[in-house]
Amino acid sequence: MPATLRSRRSCLAVPGSNPRMLEKAQTLPADQVFLDLEDSVAPSAKRDARGHVVAALTEGDWSGKVRVVRVNDLTTPWAYRDVIEVVEGAGERVDCLMLPKVVSPAHVQWLDLLLTQIEQAMALDVGRIGIEAQIESAAGLVAVDEIAASSPRLETIVFGPADFMASINMRSLAVGAPHPDYPGDPYHYVLMRILMAARTHDLQAIDGPYLQIRDVDGFREVARRSALLGFDGKWVLHPGQIDAANEVYAPAQEDYDHAELVLDAYGYYTSEKGGARGAVMLGDEMIDEASRKMALVVAAKGRAAGLRRTKTFEPPQD
Ligand code: GLV
Ligand code: MG
Numbered sequence: 001m002p003a004t005l006r007s008r009r010s011c012l013a014v015p016g017s018n019p020r021m022l023e024k025a026q027t028l029p030a031d032q033v034f035l036d037l038e039d040s041v042a043p044s045a046k047r048d049a050r051g052h053v054v055a056a057l058t059e060g061d062w063s064g065k066v067r068v069v070r071v072n073d074l075t076t077p078w079a080y081r082d083v084i085e086v087v088e089g090a091g092e093r094v095d096c097l098m099l100p101k102v103v104s105p106a107h108v109q110w111l112d113l114l115l116t117q118i119e120q121a122m123a124l125d126v127g128r129i130g131i132e133a134q135i136e137s138a139a140g141l142v143a144v145d146e147i148a149a150s151s152p153r154l155e156t157i158v159f160g161p162a163d164f165m166a167s168i169n170m171r172s173l174a175v176g177a178p179h180p181d182y183p184g185d186p187y188h189y190v191l192m193r194i195l196m197a198a199r200t201h202d203l204q205a206i207d208g209p210y211l212q213i214r215d216v217d218g219f220r221e222v223a224r225r226s227a228l229l230g231f232d233g234k235w236v237l238h239p240g241q242i243d244a245a246n247e248v249y250a251p252a253q254e255d256y257d258h259a260e261l262v263l264d265a266y267g268y269y270t271s272e273k274g275g276a277r278g279a280v281m282l283g284d285e286m287i288d289e290a291s292r293k294m295a296l297v298v299a300a301k302g303r304a305a306g307l308r309r310t311k312t313f314e315p316p317q318d
Contacts, residue, residue: 006066006095007031007304008156008204008233009249010242015040016049016069022056030242031233031305032066037082038073038100046078054089066095068132073101074110083111087118087129096130096155101163103139105150112151127153132206135194136160137167148197156204156232157194162211164190176210176222191226204232213238223248232301246305256302257311262287262295264313274315 012030014021016037025033035053037046053069071082086094099111111131119126131153135144141164148157162175170186172179179186191207198205207226210219219241223234233249236242251259266287269280279288 006155006204007301007306008066008206009305010236010245011066011068011158011206011233012236012239012242013040013209016053016056017041017045019052019056022052022060024239026056026060026062026065028239028242029246030065030236031246032068033062034068034070034098036070037078037086038070046072050082050085050089053086057086057090057093062093067093068096068098069094070098070100071111073099074107075101080114083114084118087115087124088122091118091122091124091129094129096132098132098134098158100134100160101136101140102133102147103137104143105146108133108147108150108154112153115153129153130155132156132158134158134160134208136163138164139167141190141193144194144197145200148201148203154201154203156206157198158206158235159187159190159194159208161187161208164208174210174212174218176208177212177218178222185225187225191229191231195230199230205230207231207234209235209237210241211237213241216240216244220244220248249301250305250307251298251302253307253310255298256307257309259295259298259302260309261311261313262291263299266292266295268313268315 008031010030011032011034012025012028014025014033014035016035022035035056037049037053041049057067069086071086072078083097097111099107102108108131115129116126119129131151132155133147135141135157140147144157148154165172165175172186195205207223210222212218223245226234227248234245236245262282265280265282268274269277279286
C-alpha cells in the first residue's frame with residue numbers, strides 16, 4: 001500500500017518489554033501498532049525488550065496493521081542498537097521506525113543512513129522501511145519544516161504532547177487535554193504548525209496520546225479537535241480508545257459517499273461526453289477543480305478506512 005494511503009486512524013502503543021501485551025495487540029482493531037522501546041520501557045528492561053519485539057514481529061500475526069517500532073532517541077546509548085537489532089532481526093516485517101524527540105533534520109538523516117546500511121547488508125529492499133518523526137519540544141517544533149523535508153523515508157510527523165508540555169513548561173492538569181482556565185485551545189498552534197509542515201511534504205500528521213485512558217468521552221473530544229483540523233489519526237494507549245479513534249478519524253459515511261459522487265460527477269462533466277465543462281452542478285452544489293481536490297482527500301481516507309459507497313452517480317440520459 002503506498003505510504004500516504006496507509007490508514008493510521010488509531011496508532012496503538014505497546015510496551016516492547018511486555019510479551020503478554022505484544023500478543024494481545026495483534027488481536028485488536030488498531031490501524032497501526034507501535035512496539036515501543038522508548039518511554040514505556042524501563043532502562044533496565046531496554047535490552048531484553050529488543051528481543052521481545054523481534055520475536056513478536058517474526059512470530060506474530062500482524063496482518064492488516066501498519067507495523068512500527070519506536071526506538072530510543074539520539075541522546076541515549078540505546079538508539080543505534082535498537083535500530084540494528086530490530087532491522088537485522090525482523091527488517092522484512094517492519095513498516096516504519098519511529099524516532100522520538102527529533103529536533104533537527106540530522107536526526108532523521110542519521111536514521112535514514114543507518115537503515116540504508118543495514119538494508120544493504122541484509123539484502124533487504126533499500127528504502128522500504130519508513131520513518132515517523134516525533135515532535136516533542138520547542139526546538140523540534142521550530143525546526144519542523146526542515147525535519148519534514150529531511151528524508152524520502154518520512155511518512156508521518158507525530159505530536160508528542162507529554163514531552164512537549166514539559167519542554168515548554170505548559171501548565172496543564174492532564175496530558176493532551178485542554179486546561180479549564182485557558183480561554184482557548186492551548187494545542188491549536190502546535191497542531192497547526194505540525195499539520196502545515198506535514199502537508200507541505202505530503203506526510204501524514206498524527207496526534208499524540210491522551211493519558212486519561214478511562215475517559216473515552218474526553219478522548220473523543222480531543223481527537224475530534226485534531227481530526228477537524230485535518231489530522232490523520234491519534235495514538236491510543238488502551239484498547240478502549242481504539243473504536244473512538246477509528247470512528248473520529250474516518251470520514252462519516254455521508255461525507256464519504258458525497259466525495260465519491262463529486263469525483264464521478266466531475267469526471268463525467270469534464271469529459272468530452274459530459275460536455276467538457278469546468279464548473280458544474282451536482283444537485284444544488286456547484287463543483288469545480290477545488291471540489292475535486294477536497295473530495296480526493298475524503299475519498300482516500302474513506303477507502304483506506306474500508307468504507308463502502310452506498311450511492312452511485314447516474315449520468316443524465318441523452
Ligand atoms: C509521547 O511520546 C509524548 O511525549 O506525548
Ligand atoms: Mg514522548
